[in-house]
Amino acid sequence: NVNKTNNVKVETNGHDNIKESKVVKETVQDLQEARRQLPVYMVRNRLLEEIKKNDTMILIGETGSGKTTQIPQLIHEQRLEGAGTIAVTQPRRVAAITIAMRVAAEMNTDIGSIVGYSVRFEDVTSPRTKVKYLTDGMLLREAILDPLLKKYSIIVLDEAHERTVSTDVLFGIVKLAQKERADKKLNPLKIIIMSATMDVDTFRKYFHNCPVIYLEGRTFPVTIYHSKMKQDDYQYAAVCTIFQLHATTPANHDFLVFLTGQEEIETVMYNIKQIAKEATGPPIRVCPLYAGLPAAKQLQVWREAPPGTRKIILATNIAEASVTIPRIKCVIDTGVVKERTWSGGTGAERLAVRAGSQAAGWQRAGRAGRTQPGAAYRLFTADDFRSRPLHQTPEILRCPLASTLLLLIAAGAEPSTFPLIDTPPPDSVKASLTLLKELGAIDSEVNPKLTVIGKKMSTFPIEPKYSKVLLSAPEYNCLDEMLSLIAVLSSENVFHTPMHKREEAIKVKQKFLSPLGDHITLLNVFKAFCKAPLKKQWCKENYLNHKNLTYACEVRQQLLAICHKLNLTVSSCGQAYDQVLKCLLCGLFTNCAWQRGGAAGGAGVAGRYVTAAGAAAALHPASALHAARPAPPVLLYTELLSTSRTYMLTVSAIQPQWLHQVAPEYARRCRANR
Ligand code: ADP
Ligand code: MG
Secondary structure, eight states: TTSSOOHHHHHHTSSSGGGGGGOOOOHHHHHHHHHTSSSSHTTTHHHHHHHHHHHHEEEEETTSSHHHHHHHHHHHHTTTTTSSEEEEEESSSSHHHHHHHHHHTTTTTBBTEEEEEETTTTTEEETTEEEEEHHHHHHHHHHHHOTTTTTTEEEEEEEEGGGOHHHHHHHHHHHHHHHHHHTOOSSSOEEEEEEOOOOOOHHHTTTTOOOOOEOOOOOOOOOEESSSSOOOHHHHHHHHHHHHHHHHHHHHOEEEEEEEEEHHHHHHHHHHHHTTTTTTOOOOOEEEEEEEOOHHHGGGSSOOOOOOOEEEEOOHHHHHSSSSTEEEEEEEEEEEEEEEEETTTTEEEEEEEEOOOHHHHHHHHHHGSSSSOEEESSSSSHHHHHHOOOSSSOOGGOOOHHHHHHHHHHOOOOOTTOSSSSOOOOOHHHHHHHHHHTTSBOSSSSSBBOOHHHHHHHHHHOOOOHHHHHHHHHTTTOOOHHHHHHHHHHSSSBBBOOOHHHHHHHHHHHHOOOBBBBHHHHHHHHHHHOOOOOHHHHHHHTTHHHHHHHHHHHHHHHHHHHHTTOOOOOOOOOOHHHHHHHHHHHHGGGEEEEEOOOOOOGGTTTEEEEESSSOOEETEEEEEEETTTSOEEEEEEEEEESSSSEEEEEEOOOHEEEEEEEEHHHHHHHHHHH
């Protein structure tokens, strides 16, 4: 019975869109017919032969050809996985969830039985699960418990071209596991690497010259248009382009717009809805698609709009290759991505909106030509496009490695000899090992072993900095507060500030504001949310994001369960918020910034700070401390965001001497550098 809601998780999680989760209205016959149309299906016999024959293979095929949804099913139909399970990794959680749901529907089974998924903070599998979609990060965590990954007979590393740190590390883990299982005469491991595009030679070499199979795609021509002039505001440019096209193209042409994140998507969505009221053209349905979106809302994207209505999908780069949305005729590409980068030597981490690669540009454009000829509108000039790098730099070369190294060490690997396709800069490895040492997670930077604390830290699915905070919390009597705070920090922005009601939203937010800064402010919000009886209504009245706060509650539950397993005492420090901030500093001590010219600088230099790494940084205007006078001399920030300048996000004021109290070794090193 395909019509019944097959989205168990949505109901138990208390998400509010149960009705919308019934969007899978296609019958079993429809779904089977659609399967038979896919390029992968046409060549299934040959593919299965190759899969049977080879221990390791690389499979390249155009996005939408059926790699991710079909190949695991074909394998399972032939029972090639034997007594084991098929694991299929995805770089993003939305992809893992939506694809697992699609496959469960195609197999006419409930999600969580034969087909399941496992993503951070959510495991929808059972002992019967044979086809398991999971994020690369989750498989990496499983490798800690069993580096040989024995329960899997086939591991599919999908979207390999994305080169996330976790996928890169998994290449090494599965390669070593395959060899060791063979050497020890254990059940063999089959490895399948799948990708839309890839630098195949490097991969082939890495996997002992394994065979590469190319799938013929079915694509239609896509006409590409570039902006004639440089666009200063890509969100604005996107909205303008949407309405120009809206007025001139037939209603059955759906649009796909690439943006960088939830907040941006929500702003653009609001603007579209406002303008649509007066615009000429057919009615519009706007569907967002980003990582944190509840599962039921995600499915909206695949639902056909009523005849005569235009569907406009606003997506992050998840829609670039991980998921395929049919019927897209126009792609609007802002040309930007949100990327985490890190300058290894200095330890400054940035979340920055940057220009995407040429490969990403082609992938995005390709989404318009899946089912008919289409068009892609690039909101940047042709010269700009040509000046971009061909491929994105693999994440491992530009990201903090502390959490990855912690997992590697926990899985028994030696970081200096572990086989990686691309070796990260030695500076970056060294800085991460230093951080792990200073967090007390490893005993030494050379030939490191996990300490007792490090072992506990590795059981939390969060950055080592934050797991250290949780483990330090009982000492400060504030685990109750830290669980809430870290849960809120794990979700996207809980404040909802619609542009048209900015003033009002800011006024309402006042009641949560703490003079100590954003962390305590967030805590106030979360506490009030937990107490509110009618949460949805309450959020609306208080300009808070109900979805994100609900997600934070789930995360808190998960973290709490781990704390219970580790026998940590959950107690509250009441109003003694100094304890909360000191405890936060135990993990985030590398995130301090000092006022330029010292406190003597006075109010005139408010907002001008220098980080421990020596970078100039300003308080973000949205910070609770933005208006504080005099400006606090020392700040603890959660994130640095670089746009036209570098901003500190989610910030608290701390006492200068605290750093020496909680991290004396680091404080000394820091002072020497400053
Ligand atoms: P690939 O991995 O090769 O990019 P997929 O297996 O993800 O391709 O998708 C194959 C086809 O299945 C897509 O072209 C799309 O039409 C369909 N499809 C995938 N996921 C969904 C979904 N959640 N809802 C509806 N159709 C889907
Ligand atoms: Mg795929």
